[in-house]
Amino acid sequence: MTSLQPSLSLAGSVDTGSPDLSPVVASAASGWAWARLAFQAGGLLLCVLIWHVLASHRVPLGVITFANVPPPAEVLATAWDLAQSPKLGQHLYSSLLRIFFGFGLAALFGIGLGLLIGRLRWAHDGLLPPLEVLRPIPAVAWIPLSILMFPSSEGSMIFITFIGALFPILLNTIHGVEGVSPRLIASARSLGCGRWSLFTEVIAPGAAPSIVTGLSIGMGTCWFCLVTAEMISGQFGIGYYTWESYTVQNYAAIVVGMLVIGALGMGSSALINRFGKLLMPWYQPQGGRS
Amino acid sequence: MSSPASAATLGHIDIDHLHIHLGEPGQSLEVVHNVSFTVAAGEFVCLLGPSGCGKSTLLGALAGHLVPSHGSIRVDGLPISGPHPERALVFQQHTLFPWKRVVDNVAFGLKMKGVARDQRQRQAHDLLNLVGLEGFENHYPAQLSGGMQQRVEIARVLINYPRVMLMDEPFGALDAQTRLMMQEHLLEVWSRIRTSIVFITHDIDEALFLADRILVMSPRPGRIIDERRLGFGRPRDGSLVTSARFIELKRHCLELLHPGGKHPAYLERLSPLGKVPANASSFSV
CATH class of the missing domain: 1.10.3720.10 (MetI-like)
Known part of the structure; x- marks a missing residue:
């Protein structure tokens, strides 16, 4: 049906416009993904570190004590x-x-x-x-x-x-x-x-x-x-x-x-x-x- | 199409002294007042009226979703006793099943009739070809544009070979360009699969471009205040809208809908079959 062409050709033009751009975008995106992952792992490690310091030094903080918490x-x-x-x-x-x-x-x-x-x-x-x-x-x-x-x-x-x-x-x-x-x-x-x-x-x-x-x-x-x-x-x-x-x-x-x-x-x-x-x-x- | 319907012999609508009230008993509101008209088999009738005049309510009663308080509606001599696939209903938008692929949306009517999967898929393919959507069978509705969604909608009701198509501002949500394209497309499809059509709109140009005959309704409670056979030839194209006769009729309709050039007071929309959801875009990514 001819009357459908405008919307189809529009979609096509978007596709043809993007290829020279997309590899740059993709590599940047994957770089970001690694950075994000490292950031998330860092947060997790920091928590474990805080736990380790508190538990191994049996820190008493008044209302809460880490004397009995295993490291x-x-x-x-x-x-x-x-x-x-x-x-x-x-x-x-x-x-x-x-x-x-x-x-x-x-x-x-x-x-x-x-x-x-x-x-x-x-x-x-x-x-x-x-x-x-x-x-x-x-x-x-x-x-x-x-x-x-x-x-x-x-x-x-x-x-x-x-x-x-x-x-x-x-x-x-x-x-x-x-x-x-x-x-x-x-x-x-x-x-x-x-x-x-x-x-x-x-x-x-x-x-x-x-x-x-x-x-x-x-x-x-x-x-x-x-x-x-x-x-x-x-x-x-x-x-x-x-x-x-x-x-x-x-x-x-x-x-x-x-x-x-x-x-x-x-x-x-x-x-x-x-x-x-x-x-x-x-x-x-x-x-x-x- | 496998079985092109020639001149329609079925789909004669007879509405006689119809009154419709909405709301709880005791505090109900008369929405449609003493409406009588007939639609010949295969005729294209546009109901033109301001927002909130009871057009959608009237259509809801024709579809069998609302029960009139007085009067009768007959299709081919038989009174209406509820929704039926022979009276197809097309809304403005967002009534395709978002969880079904396009082909399964179109085949839905046949599934309800118990037709085997192969056969209903084949017929759905035929109808998708008719509306110009071959190749989009496996898309989900949300992946289609508004105009394409309305084509699917039309294919979905046509698969039941309805006697009557009831269209409630089907192109109201489309941009002006797509809307014109869809109007021409509807006329082309209708020239191949001939059913009676009752088409609701508040757009004068749309009514004049599409219809054999227009019925103009007053603000609520809706009454028929004018009836006019248009007499434009078919097939029609865009040049029609600049013809002298078209402009003369448009002026006449404008005078009826906005007497003295004044806008009528806005009425709250009652939407007895539910409003177009405000967050309707949640399925259309």
């Missing part, structure tokens, strides 16, 4: 020991399994209920009030009751992680569904989309960016709740390991436990982000940093 080298040695111990596998396996079930159930219920509540009036009026009453209760406050409710401590710990992840996922899903443009829905309906295919074809993908945000936040609270729950009841798990190290006064292991928890949390967040990108190749978040 980095000691933590590294303990970490190396743990890495070679068969117990590490058991701790990781227990924790990851609880996260898998707790988070999986929360995602299932959170997204499912969120789609219904965000879209259907009866679900909104019938399901939201009881959930709103439960929402302000912190997951950690559920620990005593859940120990009474679940015969196995495994069940109670999974329940705590489930509660922790459920509300961020649920609320973000509802928010996402309510944000789907009524025009998009009207267009879909006029194209022959029925009531139920509307959920799979329009509502769910329309709410997807918000759902992924909810999953990401939910994953964070999930780890938070798991570690707390493991400290109270459990025989294996990385949270239990951290708390047990405190009770047996193995202070370096406390820090190892903390770092492992941090690494696992970071890894699972990265997994969610990766999953989000795979699921939504069309989605490009707006904005940037200066």
Whole structure:
């Protein structure tokens, strides 16, 4: 079609104008990338250095004291020991399994209920009030009751992680569904989309960016709740390991436990982000940093 | 096209003493007042009126998304009972599915009919050729310009071979140049796939350039205050807009829409089917 030519030739002229410029831009950009990376690593190293100075000189600062904080080298040695111990596998396996079930159930219920509540009036009026009453209760406050409710401590710990992840996922899903443009829905309906295919074809993908945000936040609270729950009841798990190290006064292991928890949390967040990108190749978040 | 429709035999619209109220019962507002008109099969009718006159509301009722309070709308003798792919609806912008590739956007209507994937992709390719977008099948809508997005929109509704196309200021968000191009393009597509078209605009030039017949609406509550058969020949091109007859009609419409050269008071837009999102650019990078 001839009438399309202007926009096409415009795009072409931009392409032909850039090649002599682009290698310079690219090499400058990669130089910048290295500088940025070095800068970031420097920040990290500085933190470790400060930790080392404070801990090895057992600096007392009045309100806070570093007398009992193990220095980095000691933590590294303990970490190396743990890495070679068969117990590490058991701790990781227990924790990851609880996260898998707790988070999986929360995602299932959170997204499912969120789609219904965000879209259907009866679900909104019938399901939201009881959930709103439960929402302000912190997951950690559920620990005593859940120990009474679940015969196995495994069940109670999974329940705590489930509660922790459920509300961020649920609320973000509802928010996402309510944000789907009524025009998009009207267009879909006029194209022959029925009531139920509307959920799979329009509502769910329309709410997807918000759902992924909810999953990401939910994953964070999930780890938070798991570690707390493991400290109270459990025989294996990385949270239990951290708390047990405190009770047996193995202070370096406390820090190892903390770092492992941090690494696992970071890894699972990265997994969610990766999953989000795979699921939504069309989605490009707006904005940037200066 | 595989099956070029010749003279349309379907798509006769009959609107009889239509009243539409919007809002909660008790504090509702009459938006459309006693509107009656007919559209012949294959006719191109433009509804011309100021912002907030109830044009979009009327179109929403024709599409089946809004229920009128009095009166009837019939298409080919049958009353409307909800949205239907035979009554295609085209909005101003941002109603393509951002998560579907262009070809899947166009094929959506066939997917809803349960047509097999191969076949619906093939038909979508044909329609993308018709609107001049061959080669853009695998792009996402956000990667296309506004004019190209509206071409996809037109292809997407045409795949259902609708009896009626309901267009709500479809080119309103485009720049003047692209808008002219799209008007000519729409007429060319319409000459090949003949449907009845009800086209809403507040742009007098656009209405006069496109339509067989124009209906002029008053400010809210919207009534039909003038009806005029244009009688310009087809195919039409840009020279039409400088012809004496065109300018005479334009003066007449201006007088109707701005009596005495005064601008009418602005009315709040009700947008019963939702406003164009203010952050609409979030998908168009």
